Amino acid sequence: MSNLFLLLQEKYFLPANFSKMFRFCFIFLLLCCAGGYAQSDSTHHRDTVKAVLLEEVIIVGDRPLRNKTNKPLANLEQYLEKANAVNMIRRGGYAWEPLINGMATERSVITIDGMRIYGACTDKMDPVTSYVEITNLEKANVHSGQAGSAGGATIAGSLDLVRKKNTFGAKSLKGIAFAGFELNNRQKILGTGINWQSPKTYSSIDLTFRDADNYKAGGGEEVLYSQFTKYNMSAIAGFKIDEHQHIEASLIYDHAVDIGYPALPMDVSLARAYIGSVEYVRHHISSSVHQWQTKLYFNDVTHVMDDSKRPVVPIRMDMPGWSKTAGFYSRVEGTTGGNNWKLNISGHHNYSLAEMTMFSNTPDEKDMFMLTWPGVQTNYGDLYGEASLPVGHNLKAVLSAGLALHNNLISKESGLESLKIFYPDMSRSKTRLLKRFSATMQYNKNHWLLDAGIAYGDRAPSVSEGYGFYLFNSFDRFDYIGNPGMKNEKSVSVNGAAAFENKAFMAKLSGSFFYLTDYIIGMPDNGLSVMTIGASGVKVYGQLKSAAIFNTSLDVNYQLTEKWYWTNKLGYRRGTGYGIGNLPLIQPFTYASAINFKVKAFSAELSMNGAARHNKYNSDFGERALPAYTVFNVMASQRVRLAKTSLQIKAGVENILDNNYTTFSDWNRVPRMGRNLFINLVVVF
Amino acid sequence: MKLLNVFLLGLVIVLFSAGCSKDKDPDPINETEGLQLVTTLSNDNHKVNIYTKSGKLQTGYNEIFFQVKDAGGNLVDNALQLEWMPVMHMSSMSHSCPASSISKKENTRSLYKGFVVFQMAGSDMEYWELTIDYSVGGTAYEAKGNIQVLEASKKVVQSFLGSDEKRYVLALVAPSEPKVAVNDMTAVLYRMESMMSFVPVDGYTVKIDPRMPGMGNHSSPNNIDLTQGTDKLYHGKLSLTMTGYWKINLQLENGSGTVVKGEPVTEGNEGSSIYFELEF
Numbered sequence: 035m036s037n038l039f040l041l042l043q044e045k046y047f048l049p050a051n052f053s054k055m056f057r058f059c060f061i062f063l064l065l066c067c068a069g070g071y072a073q074s075d076s077t078h079h080r081d082t083v084k085a086v087l088l089e090e091v092i093i094v095g096d097r098p099l100r101n102k103t104n105k106p107l108a109n110l111e112q113y114l115e116k117a118n119a120v121n122m123i124r125r126g127g128y129a130w131e132p133l134i135n136g137m138a139t140e141r142s143v144i145t146i147d148g149m150r151i152y153g154a155c156t157d158k159m160d161p162v163t164s165y166v167e168i169t170n171l172e173k174a175n176v177h178s179g180q181a182g183s184a185g186g187a188t189i190a191g192s193l194d195l196v197r198k199k200n201t202f203g204a205k206s207l208k209g210i211a212f213a214g215f216e217l218n219n220r221q222k223i224l225g226t227g228i229n230w231q232s233p234k235t236y237s238s239i240d241l242t243f244r245d246a247d248n249y250k251a252g253g254g255e256e257v258l259y260s261q262f263t264k265y266n267m268s269a270i271a272g273f274k275i276d277e278h279q280h281i282e283a284s285l286i287y288d289h290a291v292d293i294g295y296p297a298l299p300m301d302v303s304l305a306r307a308y309i310g311s312v313e314y315v316r317h318h319i320s321s322s323v324h325q326w327q328t329k330l331y332f333n334d335v336t337h338v339m340d341d342s343k344r345p346v347v348p349i350r351m352d353m354p355g356w357s358k359t360a361g362f363y364s365r366v367e368g369t370t371g372g373n374n375w376k377l378n379i380s381g382h383h384n385y386s387l388a389e390m391t392m393f394s395n396t397p398d399e400k401d402m403f404m405l406t407w408p409g410v411q412t413n414y415g416d417l418y419g420e421a422s423l424p425v426g427h428n429l430k431a432v433l434s435a436g437l438a439l440h441n442n443l444i445s446k447e448s449g450l451e452s453l454k455i456f457y458p459d460m461s462r463s464k465t466r467l468l469k470r471f472s473a474t475m476q477y478n479k480n481h482w483l484l485d486a487g488i489a490y491g492d493r494a495p496s497v498s499e500g501y502g503f504y505l506f507n508s509f510d511r512f513d514y515i516g517n518p519g520m521k522n523e524k525s526v527s528v529n530g531a532a533a534f535e536n537k538a539f540m541a542k543l544s545g546s547f548f549y550l551t552d553y554i555i556g557m558p559d560n561g562l563s564v565m566t567i568g569a570s571g572v573k574v575y576g577q578l579k580s581a582a583i584f585n586t587s588l589d590v591n592y593q594l595t596e597k598w599y600w601t602n603k604l605g606y607r608r609g610t611g612y613g614i615g616n617l618p619l620i621q622p623f624t625y626a627s628a629i630n631f632k633v634k635a636f637s638a639e640l641s642m643n644g645a646a647r648h649n650k651y652n653s654d655f656g657e658r659a660l661p662a663y664t665v666f667n668v669m670a671s672q673r674v675r676l677a678k679t680s681l682q683i684k685a686g687v688e689n690i691l692d693n694n695y696t697t698f699s700d701w702n703r704v705p706r707m708g709r710n711l712f713i714n715l716v717v718v719f
Numbered sequence: 720m721k722l723l724n725v726f727l728l729g730l731v732i733v734l735f736s737a738g739c740s741k742d743k744d745p746d747p748i749n750e751t752e753g754l755q756l757v758t759t760l761s762n763d764n765h766k767v768n769i770y771t772k773s774g775k776l777q778t779g780y781n782e783i784f785f786q787v788k789d790a791g792g793n794l795v796d797n798a799l800q801l802e803w804m805p806v807m808h809m810s811s812m813s814h815s816c817p818a819s820s821i822s823k824k825e826n827t828r829s830l831y832k833g834f835v836v837f838q839m840a841g842s843d844m845e846y847w848e849l850t851i852d853y854s855v856g857g858t859a860y861e862a863k864g865n866i867q868v869l870e871a872s873k874k875v876v877q878s879f880l881g882s883d884e885k886r887y888v889l890a891l892v893a894p895s896e897p898k899v900a901v902n903d904m905t906a907v908l909y910r911m912e913s914m915m916s917f918v919p920v921d922g923y924t925v926k927i928d929p930r931m932p933g934m935g936n937h938s939s940p941n942n943i944d945l946t947q948g949t950d951k952l953y954h955g956k957l958s959l960t961m962t963g964y965w966k967i968n969l970q971l972e973n974g975s976g977t978v979v980k981g982e983p984v985t986e987g988n989e990g991s992s993i994y995f996e997l998e999f
């Protein structure tokens with residue numbers, strides 16, 4: 035059951051001596067290329083171990099049940115939102131878009147068990163996180179900046195959703211069934227799963243169903259078009275070849291229909307993903323090579339936007355999008371001379387296509403059609419390694435480096451021709467070299483853990499930024515045009531963290547600063563005529579000389595008595611761009627505090643969270659000032675055991691005071707949910 | 720079994736030879752392939768078969784092809800001094816329209832071509848008549864007949880009085896198959912000297928502003944106004960950002976930069992008085 039709980043881990047790595055690191059990276063890459071890593075005696079260290087240590091330092095006191103997550107059956111977005119590095123852009127009740135360190139999905143890499151997936155929506159209505167369910171996952175690893183960026187080139191960081199791990203073992207068959215209800219939007223949650231294991235095989239399958247009506251904001255105002263229905267199926271099967279080898283196949287099928295997006299002018303009639311993989315794992319290869327893991331994967335995403343539920347629109351339209359990705363990775367982990375290292379070779383191919391058909395209001399006039407993503411291929415190959423070096427007794431350096439080849443190719447002739455309207459000389463194909471590295475120093479003594487790091491990374495423009503064709507942004511109300519000729523966006527970042535922990539008390543202060551050059555952002559072009567009826571203008575993606583983003587967070591947890599546990603969290607970000615002032619969608623000062631009472635199988639929690647006034651906004655991107663708010667929640671949970679069956683009941687009230695509020699990350703300032711009563715039941719048998 | 724094989728073999732041979740004989744073409748080089756017959760004009764000696772791509776004549780620019788056949792049905796490939804004269808007989812008067820000279824189509828033996836710009840469609844009462852004059856072996860001939868000119872479904876020709884008190888005919892030539900792309904745009908411009916005489920106009924500029932009236936009258940970027948090329952036609956670039964119905968607002972500017980017809984599209988003015996239409 036505890037698998038249902040998502041453990042959020044945030045990993046911070048920190049760079050050290052710059053020139054040493056550079057030399058190391060260079061040698062490292064050479065070694066990779068030569069394939070001579072196994073014999074290499076160079077002093078590699080294991081960052082992951084230390085990073086996990088750092089995590090454990092933070093999480094140890096947190097039993098899964100006591101995890102800051104209130105509801106076991108909350109959606110994945112609500113889980114992710116608890117991470118310090120993560121904010122969620124909310125366009126309605128469904129499919130929130132994760133921001134990592136204040137940066138949206140173009141600047142981060144989101145993977146599911148290391149698999150790359152590209153959303154199929156030109157309007158970011160389907161981030162990767164929307165195609166999975168909490169039942170599919172064990173945890174989410176959030177890496178800030180370049181550290182742990184095995185998934186590929188990134189600026190902000192990476193988010194890897196780790197699937198539930200099954201194991202071989204004594205024969206057993208376990209089942210789980212769960213049900214939930216939320217009063218505010220009448221959300222029904224139902225699900226079941228079966229888990230089988232034996233010494234030679236394992237398999238599991240689970241099904242989840244969610245169905246919600248419109249939710250009501252504080253004060254009872256109904257937020258129209260916020261309904262959704264989602265079906266999710268996940269299956270996994272493993273087979274042991276011998277003592278040290280096994281293969282695993284997995285499949286996620288996610289199917290959502292009738293999804294409303296109150297913040298947008300259109301809804302979604304279908305969002306569907308098939309996510310499949312086959313993996314071969316071999317461990318104990320030699321004394322220095324622990325594990326070799328190779329995965330082949332494929333995923334297919336379909337996203338159909340539709341406005342048939344909206345009574346009044348300037349013009350009716352259909353906007354379907356498709357994205358297919360095939361890829362692989364092969365990862366070796368080992369220890370040489372007491373130092374841990376990891377090497378990762380990966381590649382993927384994606385094809386993204388989106389189109390728009392508008393139905394004229396004039397009878398007998400032909401439909402208006404355009405390709406909004408002109409059939410863009412992304413071909414990507416990547417080499418990545420990480421290692422750690424002991425520097426002193428309590429000190430070590432953690433290093434990582436990656437090199438990637440990134441190619442975009444427009445495969446639709448008609449798509450290329452339409453983009454040539456803007457860029458007559460553009461070529462069909464564009465290839466880039468992407469580089470990244472990080473170095474972190476970690477100091478660990480007694481109750482203290484300190485780290486400091488430096489990193490460099492760059493990225494290619496996203497499909498929309500490079501090749502989008504009249505993509506309407508309903509927040510700033512501009513049509514956006516991609517720009518295929520842009521340079522790589524680059525980032526130099528520093529980060530640091532200090533954590534102290536003893537038996538009852540834990541505190542962690544962390545911060546990061548990103549200095550980005552050639553920062554990609556839409557810039558208004560007054561000479562262009564809008565395509566979307568009612569749009570304010572046209573923005574063409576361009577590059578700011580620079581931008582800077584500062585993130586900081588503080589966690590303080592205190593075990594007051596055996597029964598009482600108090601957690602606190604503060605966060606703040608600041609982002610500015612050269613010549614444009616504040617960057618949009620940057621979190622103001624926010625806070626959360628919870629007091630938890632637990633005795634035997636009963637626990638209860640009173641929590642509050644809120645934000646200060648949002649006044650560092652940018653009106654050119656549709657933002658406006660927001661007042662401060664505080665929201666209170668309460669919940670209680672009881673676990674009952676009956677023979678081999680365990681039942682957990684959790685119920686509570688969110689937004690007790692029924693506040694009507696909206697946050698910096700609410701698209702078009704759609705208000706959040708008002709008072710909500712929920713009950714979750716989980717039976718394990 | 721053997722019998723069946725023989726039977727099948729026989730069947731195949733029969734079918735094959737039938738197919739072959741059908742393929743036999745009396746005219747080995749079919750120079751009118753891809754063209755459709757519009758009408759036939761005839762005199763005592765010849766039949767003149769008129770073709771266009773669509774098999775129709777419409778208002779606007781028409782690329783017209785014809786062949787001359789003698790009484791024996793043989794194609795005449797040595798016609799000279801070719802000239803044509805389209806005339807519209809209206810109730811109160813008659814007038815002609817812009818027409819090109821006639822030449823033999825390159826790489827053909829017997830196919831003649833040219834273009835005619837009809838400013839208006841014919842009807843039962845008011846009709847177009849086409850006269851083709853030519854000579855073969857030193858003898859002059861004339862073929863004459865009524866032709867049907869239909870109204871094009873979209874506006875592709877403008878005939879107007881300019882502010883300089885001159886009458887102009889402006890017709891869209893290309894794109895004939897528009898795409899979501901930067902299209903090569905071509906037009907022809909004529910001035911009416913008299914009811915029966917139209918002459919090409921040199922050195923003007925045709926300013927274009929494509930709009931989608933069905934979508935807030937939006938425009939498109941990177942259009943290039945039409946200017947005269949060495950082929951005497953007017954060439955420019957037309958960007959179409961999506962399929963559908965487009966109205967290409969026009970302004971005609973003379974050699975000294977004075978607009979003689981058409982108005983800019985502004986907040987208060989949805990369209991110019993002269994325009995072309997495209998729908999695809």
Ligand SMILES: [Cu+2]
Nearest residue numbers: 155157159339
């Ligand atoms: Cu969408």
Ligand SMILES: [Cu+2]
Nearest residue numbers: 402931934961
């Ligand atoms: Cu349009």
